[in-house]
Amino acid sequence: MKRAIFDSKAKLSLIKFCSFFMLILLSAAASAQSKGKVVVVRDPLFDTLLAKRALLNRGGGSSSGGGSGYVSNYGYRLQIYSGSNRNAAYTAQARFNREFPEMRTYISYHEPNFKVKAGDFRSRLEAEKMKAQLQSTFSAMFIVSERINPPKTVTNND
Numbered sequence: 001m002k003r004a005i006f007d008s009k010a011k012l013s014l015i016k017f018c019s020f021f022m023l024i025l026l027s028a029a030a031s032a033q034s035k036g037k038v039v040v041v042r043d044p045l046f047d048t049l050l051a052k053r054a055l056l057n058r059g060g061g062s063s064s065g066g067g068s069g070y071v072s073n074y075g076y077r078l079q080i081y082s083g084s085n086r087n088a089a090y091t092a093q094a095r096f097n098r099e100f101p102e103m104r105t106y107i108s109y110h111e112p113n114f115k116v117k118a119g120d121f122r123s124r125l126e127a128e129k130m131k132a133q134l135q136s137t138f139s140a141m142f143i144v145s146e147r148i149n150p151p152k153t154v155t156n157n158d
Helices: 002-031 044-058 086-099 124-134
Strands: 073-083 105-110 113-121 142-148
Touching: 073 086, 073 124, 086 105, 086 113, 113 124, 113 142, 124 142
Parallel strands: none
Antiparallel strands: 073 113, 073 142, 105 113
């Protein structure tokens, strides 16, 4: 009698184990992903543009003035205005350009503020010297670090 009870419990636990194992196996098979193939469709000019960009980044490209390609690095600029008034930003830029026509100015808009930045300084020391010169004219001015354009080259035709 004990043996009959033992056999029925063993069969019941074996059935439970097998059904649990089958559920695990089926769920793993259902969630498995098959490997696929990705096809990229692009314009053939894209490869040409990538090659030209690589050439320009190496400095081997020729710009309209001849010589080496355009290269920019990180440096410093003076931020002379920051505010939400567009007309005030353009006024600050015009005032700076009247006093320093040889220096480049840049206006950028990052919602909600317009920012006017001036100069392309390679070192912080250069930016500090210019800041000291301008302190009386532009009181709320500070130095920002960002990607700058290379300085203008002076060519003499002597």
